[in-house]
Amino acid sequence: MPIVVKDLHYTYNAGTPWAVPALRGVSLTVGDGEFVGLVGPIGSGKSTLVQHLNGLLTPPPETVWVDGIDVGAYGVPRQVIRQRVGLVFQYPEHQLFAETVWADVAFGPRNMGLPAAEVAERVREALALVGLDADAYGDRSPFALSGGEQRRVALAGILAMRPRYLILDEPTAGLDPAGRRELLTLLLRLNRERGVAVVLVTHHLEDVAELSQKVVVMDQGRVALQGPLEQVLGAGQRAALKALGLEAPVAAQLVDELNRRGWRLPPHLVRAQDVVAAIAAVARTRAGDGGHVQ
Ligand SMILES: Nc1ncnc2c1ncn2[C@@H]1O[C@H](COP(=O)(O)OP(=O)(O)OP(=O)(O)O)[C@@H](O)[C@H]1O
Ligand SMILES: [Mg+2]
Numbered sequence: 001m002p003i004v005v006k007d008l009h010y011t012y013n014a015g016t017p018w019a020v021p022a023l024r025g026v027s028l029t030v031g032d033g034e035f036v037g038l039v040g041p042i043g044s045g046k047s048t049l050v051q052h053l054n055g056l057l058t059p060p061p062e063t064v065w066v067d068g069i070d071v072g073a074y075g076v077p078r079q080v081i082r083q084r085v086g087l088v089f090q091y092p093e094h095q096l097f098a099e100t101v102w103a104d105v106a107f108g109p110r111n112m113g114l115p116a117a118e119v120a121e122r123v124r125e126a127l128a129l130v131g132l133d134a135d136a137y138g139d140r141s142p143f144a145l146s147g148g149e150q151r152r153v154a155l156a157g158i159l160a161m162r163p164r165y166l167i168l169d170e171p172t173a174g175l176d177p178a179g180r181r182e183l184l185t186l187l188l189r190l191n192r193e194r195g196v197a198v199v200l201v202t203h204h205l206e207d208v209a210e211l212s213q214k215v216v217v218m219d220q221g222r223v224a225l226q227g228p229l230e231q232v233l234g235a236g237q238r239a240a241l242k243a244l245g246l247e248a249p250v251a252a253q254l255v256d257e258l259n260r261r262g263w264r265l266p267p268h269l270v271r272a273q274d275v276v277a278a279i280a281a282v283a284r285t286r287a288g289d290g291g292h293v294q
Contacts (some may be wrong), residue, residue, distance in 0.1 A: 001067035003030040006085030024221035040218030054085035086163035093152035102138035126160035234268035251275040
C-alpha cells in the first residue's frame with residue numbers, strides 16, 4: 001500500500017499578517033518499496049511536505065493516506081502513523097533525550113506496547129543496522145558520543161519501530177564523505193533487502209541519481225516535475241531543472257558534453273556507473289574500428 005497525497009495545501013501562520021503559503025496543492029504517491037528522491041530549491045516546501053507524511057504536521061482530512069489510513073481524519077492516533085512512517089530530521093541527534101543509548105532506541109518500540117523480549121530484539125537489531133554494537137554502546141549516554149555516533153543512535157531509534165516508510169530530510173548534512181557513503185549504503189540496503197520505502201530529501205542530485213527510482217522536484221510549494229529517475233534528471237528536462245537552479249548530476253552533464261563532441265551516448269543516462277559503462281562500450285567500438293576517441 002502506498003502513501004498518497006492529494007491536493008495538499010499548507011500555510012504557516014494562516015490568518016495572520018505573517019502568513020506564508022508553503023504548500024499549494026501537492027499531489028504525489030510513494031509506492032510500496034519505492035526509493036524516491038525529493039529535491040527542489042531552498043524554501044520550496046520539501047520539509048513542510050514530509051512533516052505532513054508522518055503526522056508531525058496534521059494534514060486536513062482526505063489529503064494524505066498512509067496504507068489506506070486517512071492521516072488527517074478525526075481520531076486517528078499519531079502513533080499509528082509514526083510506526084509506519086519514520087521521519088529522520090536534518091540533525092536527528094537533536095532528538096536524543098534518554099539517559100542511555102539503549103533507552104533511547106527502546107523508546108519507540110516500548111511505546112508500541114511490545115513485550116520486553118521483542119523490544120530488546122529490536123534494539124539490538126536496529127543498533128546493528130547502523131553499525132553500533134549494543135553491548136558496547138547500550139549503557140553509554142547518547143550525549144557522550146561523537147556527532148556521527150549520535151546520528152546513528154537517532155536513526156536506530158526510528159528503525160527499531162520497523163517503519164514501512166523511512167523519510168529522511170537532508171540526513172547527510174554535516175557528515176564526512178565516509179559517513180555519508182555509509183548512511184546512503186544503509187538506506188539502499190534497507191530499501192533493497194527489507195523493502196522499506198525511502199523518501200530522501202536532499203540537495204545532492206548525485207545521491208538521487210545513484211539511489212532513486214523516482215524523483216519529485218518541488219518548486220514554490222508545488223510539484224514541478226515527478227517521474228522515473230531518467231525521465232526527470234535525463235536530457236529532456238535539463239532546461240527545466242536549470243530554471244529551478246538545479247544542476248543535473250555530473251555524470252549526466254558529461255554525457256551532454258561528449259554528445260556535443262560527436263559521441264552517441266544514450267542521452268537519458270544519469271547514473272555514474274551507467275555512464276562509465278556506456279563510455280567504455282563506445283570506446284571499445286571506436287578502438288575496434290581503428291579510430292581513436294576524442
Ligand atoms: N516555522 C515556519 N514558520 C513560517 N514559515 C515557515 C516555517 N517553516 C518554513 N516556512 C516557510 O515555508 C516555505 C517552505 O519551507 P520549507 O522549510 O518546507 O522548504 P524546504 O524546501 O524544506 O527548504 P530547504 O531546502 O531550505 O530545507 C518557505 O517559504 C519557508 O520560509
Ligand atoms: Mg528543508
